[in-house]
Structure formats: structure tokens, C-alpha cells
Amino acid sequence: MIVAKLIDTTSCIGCKACEAACQEWNDQGLTVGVAKSDDGTYQTLPDLRHDFWNLIKFRETTREDGSFTWLMSKYQCMHCVDAGCLEACPAPGAIFRRENGIVDFDHDKCIGCGYCITGCPFDVPRLSPVTRKVYKCTLCSDRTSVGLEPACIKACPTNCLTFGAREDLLGVALARAESLRADGNTNAGVYNPAGVGGTNVLYVLADATRPEDYGLPRDPMIPWQVRLWKGPLKWIGNAILVGGVLGAFLHYLRYGPKEIEE
Secondary structure (H helix, E strand, O other): OOOEEEHHHHHOOOOHHHHHHHHOOOOOOOOOOOOOOOOOOOOOOOOOOOOOOOEEEEEEEEOOOOOOEEEEEEEEEOOOOHHHHHHHHOOOEEEEEEOOOEEEEEOOOOOOHHHHHOOOOOOOOEHHHHOOOOEEEOOOHHOOOOOOOOHHHHHHHHHOOOEEHHHHHHHHHHHHHHHHHHHOOOOOOOEEOHHOOOOOEEEEOOOOOOOOOOOOOOOOOOOOHHHHHHHHHHHHHHHHHHHHHHHHHHHHHHHHOOOOOO
């Protein structure tokens, strides 16, 4: 069964209980306070870190009537169906996909090259300056592997977070978006970007035509450089290598070993 997390942004109150639960479960310490910046954000930190995998983004936006409102959305690894980090990683087994769809890391095999950071269209993985390894949300794979839900979902007080089978949650998300449209939110919809084959973290947005207002990229895709490097260039390089070895072997068969006169 492919699992997923559903985030209903219309129910998020920005309490940050999911942030605290994530840090506690993953033994990251507790980051307390809010970022101090010119835009007056109430985010705990400006962005994700190697030791902070789950961030509630606070985004101020303008309604159609000209009034301001806060949009709050949980941001973490999206566990893409077509994962850019997995595509870009050159270390075999360092990044892998579990049978339930979770994209996870094996840090014993991570070489700290940072290519996964380049390959991620959501800018999620972070390199630790201490261990020189890359870290991100694992969707609590240690909990889900034994039938528990992720820590962030366990801690959410408003049920804006739901965990379960991906197909079931996609149906729940579509029904919720339809309900929001019936209530007057004509642009409500589900964020499940096709550019990465869909994601195992789904969002219900009150205005799905403007995902950037929630801090989400409009049309995320794996960078073409990664596709080129791991696709045609890789095969061309392998062909050149095999051709060189084959050429040397044929040369040996025809001319034999080179002998040096005494």
C-alpha cells in the first residue's frame, strides 16, 4: 500500500505542534521562538534546516476585497512519485524508495555531494555542516513501518493532517475541495503536481490557482540538467567507456603485446 499525508491548509491554525513533535521524535532538540525579519513573519525559522525538517510557513496575502489574511501551510519533503533527489543521487542506495512510497535516506551510504539538493524542485534536503550528510523528512518511516502514524499527524489538534492510503486520501482531498467550492471558494483544489508524477504529500488549498501564496512552487519539475546528466550523458559516457575497453581488446588481438627491444 502506498501511503500519503494529507494537509488541509484551511484547517491549519499555525500552532506549530507538528514542528515540536517532529523535533522531539527525531531527537533534534527543540527550536523555540520566531524568525525576526523585515516582513514580520511568525515562522519559527525562515526555512528548513538539516535539523529542522518540518516548517509551518506563514504567508500574508491579499483577498479579492483588498483585505489581508494569513495563509499557513506545513512544508516538508513531498515524497514525490518521480523524486528528483533520488534521480540525482550518484551513491547507490543512499536514497531509496520504500515499498509504501516513502523516499528515505541511508546515511551510511550518503557521500555528502549535495546533488540531491540540486535535484529537488521543492528545495527540501539540507546538508549538515557537522556530519556532511544530507537530511530531510522521512515521513517517520520508523513509525509507519510498525503501523503508527507520523509524529506530526499524531500531534495535530485540528485534524488538518491525515495519514493513510494515498488513493483514499486523494478521494478525501477532492471531496474537501468540492465542499470548499460549494461554500464560495471557487478556486479551491488539490495540490498534487504532475511535473513530479504526483506527490505522497497532498494539499487542499482554498485557492489552488495560486500555490505560490502558500510557499509551494507552481509547476515543480526535476531540473533538466539532472535529466540530461542521468539520462543521455550517462549512456553516452558508458558507451564511450565500453568502446574504449573493446577497442583496446581488439588492438591487442590484432597486434599483440608491444615488445620493447633490449
